[in-house]
Amino acid sequence: MSRPLTSLPNPIRPAFDKGTSEGSVIVNIGPSHPATHGTIQIVAELSGERVVRTDVHCGYLHRGFEKECESHTWHNLIPYVDRLNYCSALINDFAYCEAVEKLMGIEITPRCRYLRTLLSEYSRIADHLTCIAAALMELGAMTAFLYLVTIRDYIYEHIADLTGARVTYSFGRIGGLARDLPEGWLKRLEEILDQMDTFTGRVHGLVDRNRIFIDRMRDVGVIGTAEAVNWGFTGPILRSTGAPRDLRKDTPYLAYAELDFEVPVGIKGDNYDRYYVRMREIDESTHMIRQVIDKLQPGPISVDDRRCTLPEKHLVYTEIESLINHFKLIMEGPQVPPGEVYSAHEGANGELGFYLVSVGGGVPWKVHCRSPSFVHVGGVHKMLDGYQLADIVPTFGSINMIGGECDR
Amino acid sequence: MGAEVFEQVRTALATQAREAVVAHGILALTIEPASLGEVARQLKGTFGFDMFLDVTAVDWPERDPRFDVVHHFYSTQHRVRVRVKTRVPESDPTVETLVPLYGSARYMERECHEMYGIVFRGNGDLRPILLYEGFVGHPLRKDYPKQHEQPLVPYRESK
Numbered sequence: 001m002s003r004p005l006t007s008l009p010n011p012i013r014p015a016f017d018k019g020t021s022e023g024s025v026i027v028n029i030g031p032s033h034p035a036t037h038g039t040i041q042i043v044a045e046l047s048g049e050r051v052v053r054t055d056v057h058c059g060y061l062h063r064g065f066e067k068e069c070e071s072h073t074w075h076n077l078i079p080y081v082d083r084l085n086y087c088s089a090l091i092n093d094f095a096y097c098e099a100v101e102k103l104m105g106i107e108i109t110p111r112c113r114y115l116r117t118l119l120s121e122y123s124r125i126a127d128h129l130t131c132i133a134a135a136l137m138e139l140g141a142m143t144a145f146l147y148l149v150t151i152r153d154y155i156y157e158h159i160a161d162l163t164g165a166r167v168t169y170s171f172g173r174i175g176g177l178a179r180d181l182p183e184g185w186l187k188r189l190e191e192i193l194d195q196m197d198t199f200t201g202r203v204h205g206l207v208d209r210n211r212i213f214i215d216r217m218r219d220v221g222v223i224g225t226a227e228a229v230n231w232g233f234t235g236p237i238l239r240s241t242g243a244p245r246d247l248r249k250d251t252p253y254l255a256y257a258e259l260d261f262e263v264p265v266g267i268k269g270d271n272y273d274r275y276y277v278r279m280r281e282i283d284e285s286t287h288m289i290r291q292v293i294d295k296l297q298p299g300p301i302s303v304d305d306r307r308c309t310l311p312e313k314h315l316v317y318t319e320i321e322s323l324i325n326h327f328k329l330i331m332e333g334p335q336v337p338p339g340e341v342y343s344a345h346e347g348a349n350g351e352l353g354f355y356l357v358s359v360g361g362g363v364p365w366k367v368h369c370r371s372p373s374f375v376h377v378g379g380v381h382k383m384l385d386g387y388q389l390a391d392i393v394p395t396f397g398s399i400n401m402i403g404g405e406c407d408r
Numbered sequence: 409m410g411a412e413v414f415e416q417v418r419t420a421l422a423t424q425a426r427e428a429v430v431a432h433g434i435l436a437l438t439i440e441p442a443s444l445g446e447v448a449r450q451l452k453g454t455f456g457f458d459m460f461l462d463v464t465a466v467d468w469p470e471r472d473p474r475f476d477v478v479h480h481f482y483s484t485q486h487r488v489r490v491r492v493k494t495r496v497p498e499s500d501p502t503v504e505t506l507v508p509l510y511g512s513a514r515y516m517e518r519e520c521h522e523m524y525g526i527v528f529r530g531n532g533d534l535r536p537i538l539l540y541e542g543f544v545g546h547p548l549r550k551d552y553p554k555q556h557e558q559p560l561v562p563y564r565e566s567k
Contacts, residue, residue, distance in 0.1 A: 011540035011560055015533070059538035066523075067547055067554055102432050229458050229484060232512025243484070250487040251433075341432045342462075342480055342491060355478065357466050370462040370480070378515030407538055 014043040015055040024052055029392065031060050037134055038403035040377065042384070042392065049389050054381045058374070061407035069367035073333025074100055074174060075308075077367065081354075082168040084369060084405035087130045088123035088348040090159075092405075093172030098253065099343035099354040100174045103336050104307060111299040112176050117255040118292040119159075119171075120345070121285040122189075125196070126155045127348030127400075128236075128278040128285075135275065135397030136207065139216055144206050147199045154192045161185060174334055175309050176302025186293055193286050200282060208276075217272035221383040221395035224269060231379030235350025235372055236277045237399065241269035247346035258295070259288050274398040308334040333362025347372055349400055373399075373406035413486045417455055421447060434480075436491040441477075444494055445504040448479070452509055457481040457490055460510035463517060465524040467550045473497035477526055479506070496526065505531035523548040 017026060030041040039060035045052040065084070069077050081096040082089040094116045101108065108116070133148035156166040162185060163169035163178065171178045207213045223233070225241040238245050244263040248256040264280035266273025302309045310329055311322035336358045344353035350372030357366040376399050383395050414435040418428045424447055427438040439447055451457040461480040468474055473495040481490045494503055505528035506513040517528040518537040525546040528534065536543060540560055545552050 009542060009560065013535055013541050015535075057537070059536070059540070062538040064547065064554075067552075070550075071554060227511075230511045232460055232510070234459075245484050250484075339431070340436075342434055342489065343432070344461075344489075351461065351482075353462065353480070355462065355464060355480070366464075366466050368462070368464045374515065374519075375512055378512055382511075 012057045019045050038401050054384045058377050058406050061403040065408040073362045079170045082170055085402045086167055086404050088127035089168050090119045090123040091347050095345035095352050096354050097172040097174050099341050099356050102341045103339050106175050109300050112301045113255050114292050114296050118289055121288045124348045125282050125285050126152050128282050131400040132278055138393050138397055144203045151196045151199050180301050216394055220271045220391045222270045223383050232375040240266035240273035240277045259291050261288050271394050271398045371405035373401045377401055434489045434491050438493045441494045441496050441503050448506050456485040457483045460512045463520050465526050469550045477503050502527045502529050504529050507531050
């Protein structure tokens with residue numbers, strides 16, 4: 001039996017539904033479109049193939065992250081923050097944990113600090129590889145895509161050896177990490193980094209001076225520094241405009257103050273620069289990881305603080321104090337003193353900030369995530385308007401909008 | 409470097425700020441809603457806080473005025489952040505928009521508006537952004553039940 005087709009209400013109200021000039025048309029791109037990785041809807045006014053203006057809508061992946069956070073313990077949120085930017089989930093973990101640690105006045109152990117730095121950079125590499133691979137594939141560069149995702153898959157498998165999961169790791173802990181490195185993990189890390197150098201070298205060879213690539217990327221989606229700052233752009237997009245703004249240098253956290261690295265910048269702020277800045281950042285991250293490996297010393301990975309660190313399992317089973325401690329931490333959550341904090345890390349896409357408000361007790365009063373993707377989507381029309389319809393695809397790819405953190 | 413700027417801001421805004429403390433590396437100013445626009449103009453124009461990071465609200469249902477509207481600013485020159493907090497009542501949750509000063513305020517004020525019902529005076533585009541057109545209520549208010557459902561597409565009846 002067939003049911004009558006009923007028209008569903010439109011979930012969005014476009015900013016315009018009429019063209020500004022005779023002959024222009026309004027086109028809906030998305031929310032489900034093969035070239036927009038992530039559910040995003042772009043309402044565009046086209047004059048021929050030229051984009052006159054755009055109205056960008058996000059929110060199709062909204063799942064009430066901030067509301068949900070208000071009814072779980074501080075520790076229980078770690079799997080949720082993982083799912084914000086699922087391409088570099090570890091950076092989210094560590095940014096969130098550090099915000100809570102600031103509220104609790106906890107200083108993490110040196111080994112934990114180095115491991116978090118190492119894993120953040122490793123995640124950044126995976127995120128940049130994903131972004132560049134997808135952007136290149138959309139331009140038809142299938143070989144480059146396969147080279148990059150091959151390495152990304154090595155990284156995913158390798159992080160799975162450590163955390164037990166390929167994408168959403170839940171590996172951070174307030175005051176430390178879930179577990180220490182397994183046997184032989186660093187050796188495999190060196191192998192992967194060496195292979196990656198080879199593969200990214202091939203990608204440079206394939207596309208850097210490729211006529212088609214340059215024609216599609218050069219002078220497309222151009223944005224200047226002042227405009228980028230005005231629209232709140234951070235991360236590789238801001239750096240592609242020539243501004244060496246990087247939180248790892250500007251407000252050093254974790255072990256970044258001890259590391260030697262450069263902040264790569266672009267010249268014009270076009271798609272090509274964003275591609276190149278990301279490629280160079282992969283090199284810098286590799287350089288940082290190698291330095292961290294040299295600095296890594298044995299030691300505890302979690303602070304010895306009964307307010308947040310779970311007691312060892314064998315103690316839980318044998319002494320009553322540890323059993324109670326374990327029970328309290330699981331059932332009531334870590335007791336975070338009242339206060340508020342804003343703490344930001346340099347995520348793969350830009351400034352990833354957490355604004356937390358605690359009224360004391362084991363459950364947050366408010367958790368707000370300042371996600372780079374949401375801010376970037378808010379200003380992306382500046383990079384789309386005035387270019388060709390086909391340019392939307394590479395420009396949008398170079399933003400690396402991640403639905404999970406954009407829509408929360 | 410940060411401490412110097414903080415001191416200058418604190419001195420310059422002493423009349424507007426009810427409270428100015430440095431906590432966790434951020435200067436937190438508490439001001440009256442009416443002076444938000446002026447404070448933001450000074451922060452941007454005089455002290456180089458050129459990046460609008462974030463705006464959100466905090467709901468305190470037991471308190472009057474009920475909401476804190478929390479703005480964060482960053483200075484790419486001094487590399488420090490400032491938090492500006494204003495309190496607005498439930499009956500008139502209005503603050504001035506900062507869109508003329510910062511483009512990035514546009515999206516974030518829309519989000520804060522739909523989630524908390526804060527009205528940004530002068531922002532003509534407060535359409536829903538993460539929620540959909542026709543959504544009733546403000547989900548991040550503490551009195552909005554977490555389990556409440558408002559399906560856009562009606563559920564099918566089970567056979």
